[in-house]
Amino acid sequence: MTDGPTLEGLSAVTFSTHDMARAVRFYRALGFPLLYGGESEAFTSFALGGSYLNLTTETHGPIAWWGRVVIYVSDVDAMYRKALAAGIAPSSEPRDAPWNERYFHVSDPDGHELSFARPLA
Template identity: 75%
Template sequence: MTSPLMPPSDHDDARVESLSAITLATHDMPRAVRFYEALGFRIVHGGANEAFTSFALGTSFLNITSETHGPIQWWGRVIIYVSDVDAFYRKARANGIEPQFAPRDAPWNERYFHLTDPDGHELSFARPL
């Protein structure tokens, strides 16, 4: 789809499809897990004694990652599913946005890359493998 404001490009097939997950940082994973379990969130990966825990939220996820050094400097990450990770990466670069790294396959069965928005929010663009 093209817009009168933007000319068509070879990146038109790179579309945002859905919000996959939000990842938040914690200093105390057992406390965080107890909190979210008390609210009825269901663990699908990790747990109180793990460095990373994922809770199912319908078709999306809330991830908690353990940050153990000093004050939490990193707020977390929004994970957005796109139609084609590599095409979306090329689209970002073509628009002057430099991602943190090129797309890669993750052991949790997603292809993804990260970039940081102008306010320092980390965004991950991904697609299940």
């Protein structure tokens, strides 16, 4: 039996890019179905089996940020409270996104970003 939210699976991997149009053309050429965004958007999402491959625009300097892993949980707000109780400082409070997910981000001790999310009903 677990206390609090349960980890349910890997939802998405998000990569940063300086050139969204070029990156979108690359993934479309490989056959990734476009689900959200596109060449002129700041955020784009492709289908990847039961998961997603996301792209986000990085506009400042070299790409030093590798990306983000999105992990689905049973309850985003409970996971947020669990992080706070453990002394972990998320980068923001949970919020609803236009791509139909509730989420928040936290970085591990080495700077890898994790996003805990749940699709909105």
